[in-house]
Amino acid sequence: MPIAEKAPVLERITPPPTPRANTKRSVASTINRRTHPMWFLAPAFAILLVFFFLPTLFNFIYAFTDWSGFKSSINPTGLDNFTQLASDGTLFRAIRITLVYAVLVALFQNLFGFALAVLLERDNRVNRIARIFFLIPVLMSALAVGYIFQALLKPEGSLNGLIGVVLGRTFDYAWLGDTTWTIVVVALIHSWKWMGLSMLIYLAGLKTIPEDILEAARIDGASRWRTFWGIKSPLLAPAVTFNVATALLGSMNGFDIVQATTGGGPARTTEILNIFIYRTFGQGLFAQATAMSLVLFLLVALLAFPVIRTLRKREEIL
């Protein structure tokens, strides 16, 4: 399925090996080659081939055909699908909405995750329990999260009920019915689900800051505020790289939460690219849907490299 195949892009964001490992590499690799021959990789490659490489390849092939639910033959059509998409404003609107959504999610998810990590940094019992609670949404089914929030945010839902009690009058704002602000609400839901993961990574970043640097800062008389902004936050750069990149690129491929909360509405203002693709596919226009998913793939790839390069640049000061 075209929607699920962009995961490999995210896998590139692993930290580089440390210099110490490099010096030992030649010795290690000689031993490795004898005890672990290359063909041990074959099963892994076979799986990679069938589940990642082939779908991606088909994504390229079918995008240039007229594959549809209406007839049995599949004929090459060249760039027809792409010229048609370019001439129709719907694709650009979907791309714009996708980008807005991704930026909002990246922003919110990192803000929440960072704030939670700072709040729950110290290792005591309350914090440990709190961390678990904030991690639970990450493990939940995204569709379930979407449907729960859809129910909560209905005009007659619990949230409005609560606000009504506080205000002392009936409150029936349609949180998912506003053509301007619903995308923000949905991005907040997406961030709520994933903020636990960002929190975990920021926490890991905070924990790896060497104690001696912090001690040196304390001895130099730096305030806690100064220590935080002058030492801790720059040293979190690798965590920022990972979190921003995964949130941004992951939400570009978003589908489940939006589908469960708004289905692309109201008036298609939350119709991100994957929902548009899903709708097109459902009409039997398989080739057009594949062409769009190729556009999404290229978009994610084009965005991934500069974003990751820029964020990596920030790490070089370390």
Place this chain on the structure above:
Amino acid sequence: MNKWISVATAAALMVGLAACSDPGADAPTGEAVTWADPTAKLDGVKLTVWAAQNTNTVPEKVVAAFEQATGASVDVVTIPDPYEQGIQTKVATGDKPDLAFWQPTSSMLTAINAKTNLQPLDGAPWLSKLSPELRDITGILDGTRYAALITSPAVEGVYYNKEVFAANGITEAPKNFDEMVTAARSLKAKGVTPFFEMAADRWATQWWVQVQLADAAKNGLWDKINTKQETFSSPVVLDAIKKYKSLIDEGLFNADIKTAKFEDQGAALLAGEAAMVVQVNSFFGQLQAKADTATLDQKIGFFPVGPSGPVGTFIPDQSNALVAFRTGDAKREAAARQLLSYWMGPGYQEFVTDRNTISLQPAVANPPGVPKALLDVHATLPTAVGSMQVGAVANPDLYINLADMIAGTMTPEEVAKATQDQFAQLAKAAGAPGF
């Protein structure tokens, strides 16, 4: 390492080339269709019927009776909404049931690639028993019959609250679109909400445009659109869209039109909070779930509406018909046809009685409990014209664009253009000449 990569690449390319054919494709065979006796023994034969969330209880009784009579086992599987999308996707990947509920219009038969995927039902034994005016009303694509009509096809028209009409001095149902608007204005002047629309659920918005096109449809509008002589941007269609918008702007609709849903529509009409709803039969199904036949007969009426007179626009939907798939297994294909002939033959009386629905066969009497409004709907069928779904070669998302117009993000001109663009795209994919 390099060797492995090249081997893998070569393998991938081979598989890629081999896979470049439609997995849903099977070459149709040309053998003559035979129809077994409806109650012939079918021990050990397993049939699968796909149904939607709102039709999965429809076959219960008839299937149980068929199982008992023949010894076959029939599994009714619910495909979640959106039903049509789900089925198209499944069929495209080669997954097929033996029978499925399916909208029997030419556009939707095209969408499922009937010529390849469905069994032709020409010469079916029950056809001679159907009312002559309903026999060929739908289910036929390019001269071949692919769908069996089981219930009275849906009609777009106006459901109204009789009590609200009477209380406000409207004694006679309006006879055409302008009379209906006049009645609406007089209702609004008396403080009643004339029309109720549900733009949050979107799908009913298209009925407003389609009923205004009844006269044009009679004069071949959809054929002209199919052959590019007219488009959705042509004045005839665009004016209907504009008229719909102007009526909304005039305040003749419910104030919460943007957020109202299908359920709200039924509740509002039953409670008399709104006087009229332009809808199809499934709306009445919702009313039946909320009130008994006596209440409905007393409260709810139906009149067809078109620009020049009381013309209904018929739009058979997924609950009205069944299609039989070519599964490649001759035994099961024959059994599927046998289930259809049982359903429409010996099992039909029990079926209409169980579902409390109108019989399509003069020899099978209507059950006594059918509500009056449904009989009125059924009575409009002989003179009704086909809807967009019946007449056009493709079924664009007119309703989504109209809902966007109601939400304020599209103008009538943009609705027409977007609909036409999508229509052309679908028509091209379907191989319609000229697109």
